[in-house]
Amino acid sequence: MKSKPILLAVDDQPQNIELLEAFLVPQGYDVLCACSGEEALAKLGENAIDLILLDVMMPGMDGFEVTRRVRENLSFRLLPIILVTALRDKDDHIKGIEAGCDDFLSKPIDRTELLARVRALLKVKAYHDLLNDYQRKLESDIATRTQELHQALADTKAASLEIIHRLSTATECKDETTGNHICRMSHFAAAVARQLGLDEAAVELILYAAPMHDLGKIGIPDRILLKPAKLSPLEWEIMKKHTLIGAEILKDSEIELLRVGEAIARTHHEKWDGSGYPAGLRGVEIPLYGRIVAIADVFDAMTSARPYKETFSVEEALDKIREGRGSHFDPDVVDAFFEILDEIRAIKQQYESSELQEAEMLAFRMLLSQYRENTSQSFPAQ
Numbered sequence: 601m602k603s604k605p606i607l608l609a610v611d612d613q614p615q616n617i618e619l620l621e622a623f624l625v626p627q628g629y630d631v632l633c634a635c636s637g638e639e640a641l642a643k644l645g646e647n648a649i650d651l652i653l654l655d656v657m658m659p660g661m662d663g664f665e666v667t668r669r670v671r672e673n674l675s676f677r678l679l680p681i682i683l684v685t686a687l688r689d690k691d692d693h694i695k696g697i698e699a700g701c702d703d704f705l706s707k708p709i710d711r712t713e714l715l716a717r718v719r720a721l722l723k724v725k726a727y728h729d730l731l732n733d734y735q736r737k738l739e740s741d742i743a744t745r746t747q748e749l750h751q752a753l754a755d756t757k758a759a760s761l762e763i764i765h766r767l768s769t770a771t772e773c774k775d776e777t778t779g780n781h782i783c784r785m786s787h788f789a790a791a792v793a794r795q796l797g798l799d800e801a802a803v804e805l806i807l808y809a810a811p812m813h814d815l816g817k818i819g820i821p822d823r824i825l826l827k828p829a830k831l832s833p834l835e836w837e838i839m840k841k842h843t844l845i846g847a848e849i850l851k852d853s854e855i856e857l858l859r860v861g862e863a864i865a866r867t868h869h870e871k872w873d874g875s876g877y878p879a880g881l882r883g884v885e886i887p888l889y890g891r892i893v894a895i896a897d898v899f900d901a902m903t904s905a906r907p908y909k910e911t912f913s914v915e916e917a918l919d920k921i922r923e924g925r926g927s928h929f930d931p932d933v934v935d936a937f938f939e940i941l942d943e944i945r946a947i948k949q950q951y952e953s954s955e956l957q958e959a960e961m962l963a964f965r966m967l968l969s970q971y972r973e974n975t976s977q978s979f980p981a982q
């Protein structure tokens with residue numbers, strides 16, 4: 601912080617500058633000097649000047665022009681400028697005001713008048729500086745708080761998404777699906793959504809909501825979910841309930857992601873021709889999110905190895921999807937899927953489950969099944 605105000609005295613006559621110094625220095629001001637307009641502008645850029653005392657009549661750039669140049673720089677918009685002039689012409693005063701000066705002093709300079717005007721203008725400048733400092737601090741505080749708020753929101757979002765992902769993975773562990781099923785199918789769904797023209801917010805929603813599609817399997821008895829044979833008609837009816845159980849778990853949420861999750865859980869087994877379940881919705885009665893996830897889920901299920909279930913090659917699975925256009929699947933969604941086939945293949949390759957993941961998942965299921973056997977012996981089912 602400066603100890604003394606710095607004044608810039610500009611005059612082509614050295615004796616005038618000496619006079620100003622003689623009046624101002626004893627009053628506690630630092631006085632810098634310039635003998636031309638050009639030198640004044642240069643010193644202004646190099647020093648934290650608080651006020652300019654500017655002679656009007658100078659060779660080269662006169663006081664009016666210097667004033668105009670100073671005001672062109674927004675940083676000096678409020679810097680006090682006093683024009684020192686021998687002129688008493690009203691037109692010159694108007695010219696000075698139009699150029700942007702704040703006050704005038706007439707030659708010969710009166711000491712009392714000079715000090716009074718300098719003090720008054722420095723007080724105004726100090727007030728402006730205070731306001732500017734306060735505004736800068738306020739802006740800096742707001743920027744910091746905004747950054748903190750964004751970080752907190754990002755952390756909360758990341759935490760929510762991780763919880764959803766882990767819950768969905770937990771459901772997968774009960775099922776026969778392979779390691780990266782939810783990763784693959786959710787990325788398929790997001791890619792198809794983007795191809796259909798949905799905005800990025802909707803694409804992100806489907807990316808993070810799609811993993812919840814089979815959440816309801818948590819409520820399906822293991823003897824049905826893990827049955828290594830064809831389900832009886834009754835068992836199949838129970839299995840179909842995973843759509844409603846998932847929707848029930850997710851319903852009535854104020855969070856949009858969970859509402860989309862509910863729609864997906866409820867409708868991902870509906871079919872375009874109305875032959876799906878649980879409600880037999882047809883066509884656009886099925887929410888778009890459900891129609892998109894249907895194709896992503898089926899494609900990945902057909903092409904992923906599952907114990908006790910037939911696996912198709914990618915080409916065979918694509919044929920099945922083509923066959924399902926307009927019956928099982930929304931024709932527009934099928935078209936979008938085929939338009940981005942290269943991307944679909946790349947996603948499949950990127951999230952291919954490794955042998956290690958498969959082995960870990962298998963080992964986990966064996967442990968789970970042993971645990972269930974032991975538990976059911978200790979606590980027979982009622």
Ligand SMILES: [Fe+2]
Nearest residue numbers: 813814868869
């Ligand atoms: Fe399902």
